[in-house]
Amino acid sequence: MDDKSLKSEIADSWNAEADYYDSHVSHGIQTGEEKKLWIEAFEAVLPAGNGPLDILDVGCGTGAMGLILSGMGHNVTGIDLSEGMMNIGRRKAKDTGLSMVFQSGDAENPPFEDGTFDCVINRHLLWTLPNPDAALGNWCRVLKAGGKxxxxxxxxxDGKLSTKTKRKISRTIAKIVEKHPHESRYGEDLSSSLPNLGGVPEEKAKEYFSKAGLAEISVKSLAHIRENQKKRLNWYEKLNASWSYYLVSGVKRG
Incomplete structure (x- = not known):
């Protein structure tokens, strides 16, 4: 598949899921307790500064992360291929009085000038990128020196038979009992074009950061957030709920 076709299928897939994406645990922020944990995680890693940061949320979806950052007082712009997902985010921003801006854009090649932002962030995006190396390079491009x-x-x-078996059982039950089970709608051609379809190991994420020339690369476990989310999972979802979850950060050299 060419790049245009890949991106079109990705957009169509997430448009189809937009209306109920936030209803799934680990997608939407469903409790004040979880929101507080995210705020604490961001406070520990955001670039130091005296005022609001200019933040780009690439692959922003319904704005789960960007709206939290906007609520913390930062200037947040979100881009995504899926208008359906962003329409949900726009509605949430309006309902909460937050100023996050949503605009159409390719997460792998953000449509902004060099050195525009203090921080580029994304959640649950790296796995769905056909060209992660190019994406990291472009995220660095739109960062200011010293940005993150x-x-x-x-x-x-992780490719193990036990993992695949648990995932299959969990998904089968979800299809039976849930009105809108969360599942990948990617076709075979698209799936084969994604180098991280099953997720991204920490070491692989660090490798992407290093290749992009980022410095001070650090990985922080988000296992405590995952444990918080697990309290709200259905029993069959817990069959394969103990997976690696982390935040990796890196600084653009001056």
């Missing part, structure tokens, strides 16, 4: 890239991701399919 923050990536939140995990590894939910």
């Amino acid at each position: 890239v923050l990536v939140i991701d995990g590894l939910w399919d």
Whole structure:
């Protein structure tokens, strides 16, 4: 598949899931307790500064992370291929009086001038990128010197037979009992074009950061957030719920 076709299928897939994406645990922020944990995680890694930061949320979806950062007082712009997902985010921003801006854009190649932002962030995005190396390079490009890239991701399919069996059982039950089970709608051609379809190991994420020339690369475990989310999972979802979850950060050299 060419790049245009890949991106079109990705957008269509997430448009189809937009209306109920936030209803799934680990997608939408469903409790004040979880929101507080995210705020604490961001406070520990955001670039130091005296005022609001200019933050780009790439692959922003319904704005789960960007709206938290906007609520913390930062200037947040979110881009995504899926208008359906962003429409949900726009509605949430309006309902909460937050100023996060949503605009169409390719997460792998943000449509902004060099050195525009203090921080580029994304959550659950790296696994769905056909060209992660190019994406990291472009995220660095739109950063100011001393700015940070923050990536939140995990590894939910390590390729082991036991993992695949648990995932299959969990998904089968979800299809039976849930009106809108969360599942990948990616076709075979698209799936084969994604190098991290089962998630991104921490070491692989660090490798992407290093290749992009980022410095001070650090990985922080988000296991405590995952444990908080697990309290709200259905029993069959817990069959394969103990996977790696982390935030990796890196600084653009001056």
